[in-house]
Amino acid sequence: MAAIELETLGKVYPGGVEAVKGVDLAIGDGEFVVLVGPSGCGKSTILRMIAGLERVTHGEIRIGGARVNEREPAERDIAMVFQTYALYPHMSVRQNLAYGLRNRRMPKAEIARRIATAARILQLSDLLDRKPRALSGGQRQRVAMGRAIVREPAAFLFDEPLSNLDAKLRIHMRGEIKQLHRRLGTTSVYVTHDQLEAMTLADRLVVVNGGRIEQQGAPLDLYRHPATTFVAGFLGAPAMNLFDAAVEAGALRVGDAVLASAVAHPGGRVTAGLRPEALRLSPDAGGAFHLDYVEELGGARLLHGRIGGQAMVAQTAVEAPVAERMALATDPADLHLFDPATGRRLG
Amino acid sequence: MVEHRPVLTALAHAVLILGVLAVAFPVWLAFVASTHPSTTFLSGLVPLWPGDHWRETYGQMFGTGISTSGAPPLGLMMGNSLIMALSIALGKIAISILSAFAIVFFRFPFRHLAFWLIFVTLMLPVEVRIVPTFKVVADLGMLNSYAGLAVPLIASATATFLFRQFFLTIPDELVEAARIDGAGPLKFFRDILLPLSRTNMAALFVILFIYGWNQYIWPLIVTTDERLYTVVMGIKRMVDVADAEPQWNYVMATATLAMLPPVLVVVAMQRLFVKGLIEQEK
Numbered sequence: 357m358a359a360i361e362l363e364t365l366g367k368v369y370p371g372g373v374e375a376v377k378g379v380d381l382a383i384g385d386g387e388f389v390v391l392v393g394p395s396g397c398g399k400s401t402i403l404r405m406i407a408g409l410e411r412v413t414h415g416e417i418r419i420g421g422a423r424v425n426e427r428e429p430a431e432r433d434i435a436m437v438f439q440t441y442a443l444y445p446h447m448s449v450r451q452n453l454a455y456g457l458r459n460r461r462m463p464k465a466e467i468a469r470r471i472a473t474a475a476r477i478l479q480l481s482d483l484l485d486r487k488p489r490a491l492s493g494g495q496r497q498r499v500a501m502g503r504a505i506v507r508e509p510a511a512f513l514f515d516e517p518l519s520n521l522d523a524k525l526r527i528h529m530r531g532e533i534k535q536l537h538r539r540l541g542t543t544s545v546y547v548t549h550d551q552l553e554a555m556t557l558a559d560r561l562v563v564v565n566g567g568r569i570e571q572q573g574a575p576l577d578l579y580r581h582p583a584t585t586f587v588a589g590f591l592g593a594p595a596m597n598l599f600d601a602a603v604e605a606g607a608l609r610v611g612d613a614v615l616a617s618a619v620a621h622p623g624g625r626v627t628a629g630l631r632p633e634a635l636r637l638s639p640d641a642g643g644a645f646h647l648d649y650v651e652e653l654g655g656a657r658l659l660h661g662r663i664g665g666q667a668m669v670a671q672t673a674v675e676a677p678v679a680e681r682m683a684l685a686t687d688p689a690d691l692h693l694f695d696p697a698t699g700r701r702l703g
Numbered sequence: 704m705v706e707h708r709p710v711l712t713a714l715a716h717a718v719l720i721l722g723v724l725a726v727a728f729p730v731w732l733a734f735v736a737s738t739h740p741s742t743t744f745l746s747g748l749v750p751l752w753p754g755d756h757w758r759e760t761y762g763q764m765f766g767t768g769i770s771t772s773g774a775p776p777l778g779l780m781m782g783n784s785l786i787m788a789l790s791i792a793l794g795k796i797a798i799s800i801l802s803a804f805a806i807v808f809f810r811f812p813f814r815h816l817a818f819w820l821i822f823v824t825l826m827l828p829v830e831v832r833i834v835p836t837f838k839v840v841a842d843l844g845m846l847n848s849y850a851g852l853a854v855p856l857i858a859s860a861t862a863t864f865l866f867r868q869f870f871l872t873i874p875d876e877l878v879e880a881a882r883i884d885g886a887g888p889l890k891f892f893r894d895i896l897l898p899l900s901r902t903n904m905a906a907l908f909v910i911l912f913i914y915g916w917n918q919y920i921w922p923l924i925v926t927t928d929e930r931l932y933t934v935v936m937g938i939k940r941m942v943d944v945a946d947a948e949p950q951w952n953y954v955m956a957t958a959t960l961a962m963l964p965p966v967l968v969v970v971a972m973q974r975l976f977v978k979g980l981i982e983q984e985k
Contacts, residue, residue, distance in 0.1 A: 409879050430885035442880035446898040455894070456884035503884075
């Protein structure tokens, strides 16, 4: 186990595309850090640079305090779990687990011991002599994790490991990964584009956008206090409503409608953010909210509509009345205000 | 086709049977001819059923050969053909899998040029470059040797291309997983690439063995020593007798026997062969 430090890490691909722009990140020993962002944001590139699969253009990577920029992937004491699992198709599960250890000339008895331990943790004991093609998606995923575990590395690197699984299995494996981390306590860096996966797994969440770190912190802190409109819109499902509004004398106005009063802001144009569950709707023939359509979620209901020409989604209880026009109110504490020009949080 | 019309089924069978007959009938005739005395065919009547003369014919072919035609005993020629075909097939596979490995997995200057140069040689089979190739082989002192028979035919653009296409389907993540597992290039080649290419190698072996076995012009040119004659050459020499009728029973016996090794190879490797050509192991 070891800490990982990234210092002004940058990657420029041949052809001039700058995928990662000066990322500073300190990952503590035993920490579970999730890099999350839309596809093409550079999160995978960061992970692959830590793994040693991409050359570092500038900056430095340290694992356990030692600079590893020039080291081969095998010399970095890391293990990686790939999106497609990347199991060796012609080898049995046992051989898949043993391959990396045999290449390190580990004694046979030690290899057998480690495989037995990993197989027990991941419930692979009955599958050890099967070939990967005779395994289900979830089992393959577990073998891929087993291949990482037997190495007993300084850090695990996960590259979207659950993207190829169906929704139900994904939730199950998410739980297994979380338990595994609690049990082993190995430093882990996890890349995903799924914000829910990121929220549930992370000790610390790092939101990446356009090759830069947009915001980092505990998942709940980011959820409650997004620093930018990007983070605000990215975390949470259904996504936060972001709309143009104005603050006049402490009142938040969208067109003629007043959504909240006693807003702590000197006044002017803002980008306002409101989570769908923070909106309170009541039927009102003169209300500002024009209903477009309703989505039933079972436990709740999503009302899609417009207010002053801007799209707005509200989440309500299934019992709550629904009408074509509705009045809309919210608590000023639930309101997020952002600078309309820079997208940065105000106040 | 999911239709179940009896007429169509009968028609399909008729076409297939016709095809099989077109291929099989000449082979049958060759076999029949080899079992009759040499005089039977010269009479102009072609029998359709095997005769009783096969023991003498095959016995003599295996034993002494027919000296009048200048063909050595059959065993020697079959052996030569086998050595040549095996050298060509194995050599081609070895060289092309290594070339494809270099072209697909390594970044070096002029990589694409190298690939296209290999590709262009598809347009230059032995028959086209026969005079310069002969000169090279002669200057290297390889006339009348097994090396001279096989080496000039070993370079293969087709096999390189096939391996390249297969290697391109191997996911990057598999290569990266091997790197993280501490497998260097040669270890990766031996532990992962070779086992995964097994079916492709088998399919290529079948094709290339037959290619090597059927070589005619090249052995004819580089060998003047009877001890290096291949069986395909032998057949031709037996037909080309001067001032006499060819002894068709011997010719046909040789042809029948010459067919056997390729047939055995195909039968033995049939399953791998089909697998290697149509599907990739997942």
